[in-house]
Amino acid sequence: MRLVVCVDRDDDLGRKAGVKGPVIGREAVLDAAVRLGVADPEDSDTNAMLAAVNLLDEFKREKWEGEIVVLTGDERVGITSDSKIATQFDEVLKKIDVSSLFLVSDGVEDEYVFPILSSRKPVDSVRRVYIRQSATLQGTYYTLTRALKDRKLRFKTILPLAAFLIFLGIVESISVFYGLNIWSYGAIILLIFLGAYLVIWTFDIDEWLAEQAGSIGTDIRSGSVVVFLGVISAVFVILGWLLGQDAATSASNPSPSYHVYVFLFSALLWWLLAAVTWEAGRAIHDTMAGEGFPSSFWVVAVSVAAFGVESYCLLNLAASMLGVISADNLPYEIGVALGIVMGVFAGALRQHLQLRQKEPAESPATT
Numbered sequence: 001m002r003l004v005v006c007v008d009r010d011d012d013l014g015r016k017a018g019v020k021g022p023v024i025g026r027e028a029v030l031d032a033a034v035r036l037g038v039a040d041p042e043d044s045d046t047n048a049m050l051a052a053v054n055l056l057d058e059f060k061r062e063k064w065e066g067e068i069v070v071l072t073g074d075e076r077v078g079i080t081s082d083s084k085i086a087t088q089f090d091e092v093l094k095k096i097d098v099s100s101l102f103l104v105s106d107g108v109e110d111e112y113v114f115p116i117l118s119s120r121k122p123v124d125s126v127r128r129v130y131i132r133q134s135a136t137l138q139g140t141y142y143t144l145t146r147a148l149k150d151r152k153l154r155f156k157t158i159l160p161l162a163a164f165l166i167f168l169g170i171v172e173s174i175s176v177f178y179g180l181n182i183w184s185y186g187a188i189i190l191l192i193f194l195g196a197y198l199v200i201w202t203f204d205i206d207e208w209l210a211e212q213a214g215s216i217g218t219d220i221r222s223g224s225v226v227v228f229l230g231v232i233s234a235v236f237v238i239l240g241w242l243l244g245q246d247a248a249t250s251a252s253n254p255s256p257s258y259h260v261y262v263f264l265f266s267a268l269l270w271w272l273l274a275a276v277t278w279e280a281g282r283a284i285h286d287t288m289a290g291e292g293f294p295s296s297f298w299v300v301a302v303s304v305a306a307f308g309v310e311s312y313c314l315l316n317l318a319a320s321m322l323g324v325i326s327a328d329n330l331p332y333e334i335g336v337a338l339g340i341v342m343g344v345f346a347g348a349l350r351q352h353l354q355l356r357q358k359e360p361a362e363s364p365a366t367t
Helices: 012-017 025-039 044-059 079-095 110-118 136-145 152-175 185-201 206-224 225-249 255-287 296-323 328-357
Strands: 002-008 066-072 100-105 124-127
Touching: 002 012, 002 079, 002 136, 025 044, 025 066, 025 110, 044 066, 044 100, 044 124, 044 152, 044 206, 044 225, 079 110, 124 152, 225 255, 255 296, 296 328
Parallel strands: 002 066, 002 100, 100 124
Antiparallel strands: none
């Protein structure tokens, strides 16, 4: 039997339309294509699936026996997505007696799975789907702006530019702080604003903030403890900033490195305390809502402790190496190693808790 294979390597079908792979059969693939088309009319995977259905219909007109399947990967394109595709393809081969494959894709990225497919069955043909669009300037601008809404593309293009702009803004602010041209303040504001805006846009932080604002409004109306502890967390963040700024401005050492060291040293503990307080508020809210005390709290607590130990020791170690302070480096080097161990433990604990959640709720029946 000839098998028409359509690959959605980044799992747009699952993330946008809620359809899990593998999708087998003409009617199931058509239904999945319609769902994805409704969820995101501009996703090219919809056209690829319809092209795969069209190819299957060509088989029927030629009196060839054929079937169609859509394999889905993962948002984390690479080893994770390709492993899922390989697993799904093996499942399909157990159900269908396949003699050869016909791969249908919407671009080069999906064709990266060609070796996975060809290592199991011969691939007789590869068809790439092109979408006809207007070549006018307006169409080009529209296509570009829509493409930049893809998070993966923004990570590769916008984020490095944003980080560079923020870095330039910070460097310029340091130069102004130490008595350079006052007109540079305009450049500082412009660079930091542009960089921060691009970071917010890249990570969809604006959408996240809107969701959090709605959630906070609900918590306020319901009198949730999250609001109270969230306010305390915000106070800790502001307090840490003010104490750090006060310590840096009152430092007798004129070295910029020393000012940065004193600022971070004074603010770090308060910021860590704010993170733990916020997570404690969420844990208490879940417990009071009858969902039980979330085990993820301990992962966050260990992670924050690991970050605190690591940051404290690295800060003092860097300050010692730069000659900002005089201290023995050995305790800080041990502290860095301890922070790494705590971080690894937090990761292992998180993975262990995830595996426990995936275990079936009911134990196997015994006779």
